[in-house]
Amino acid sequence: MTQRSPRSGIPPIIRKPPIAEKLDKLREKPPRATNREPLSGLERLAILDGLCDGDAPGRIATQWKISTKTVRLFKSRLYDDPLNLFHYSVIDHRGKGMYQCVFCGESKPRLSQCQRHVLAHFFAHHIAQNIDLGDIPEVF
Numbered sequence: 001m002t003q004r005s006p007r008s009g010i011p012p013i014i015r016k017p018p019i020a021e022k023l024d025k026l027r028e029k030p031p032r033a034t035n036r037e038p039l040s041g042l043e044r045l046a047i048l049d050g051l052c053d054g055d056a057p058g059r060i061a062t063q064w065k066i067s068t069k070t071v072r073l074f075k076s077r078l079y080d081d082p083l084n085l086f087h088y089s090v091i092d093h094r095g096k097g098m099y100q101c102v103f104c105g106e107s108k109p110r111l112s113q114c115q116r117h118v119l120a121h122f123f124a125h126h127i128a129q130n131i132d133l134g135d136i137p138e139v140f
């Protein structure tokens, strides 16, 4: 099996990871009117959050009232091209030399270090460490 980084980062007593606040916002929203609506940025993050915990697509789908098919498709696209991860707000840029992983709250001084850290939540260590980061879009 793949070995992924646990959500260590900052102790949960001090502060919740940034994604916790974002997902609280999503919980407050009314349920989607139709499954044909494209996924919102928050919904994409919610799926990623579930995948980060190793949750099955069916479970993520039920939790966020998205179809299982949509979750599976999202997951397969991500695994086809891991760099797709960086199209979503998975890193908070908190000023010079502070790039924070939204999934666990850990900060890194360099963007590339933070990108590899985020990749390690989803992919095996050797993939996270060796993937070419050259073409990653900088989206914050």
Ligand SMILES: [Zn+2]
Binding pocket: 007, 009, 101, 102, 103, 104, 105, 106, 117, 118, 121
């Ligand atoms: Zn992290």
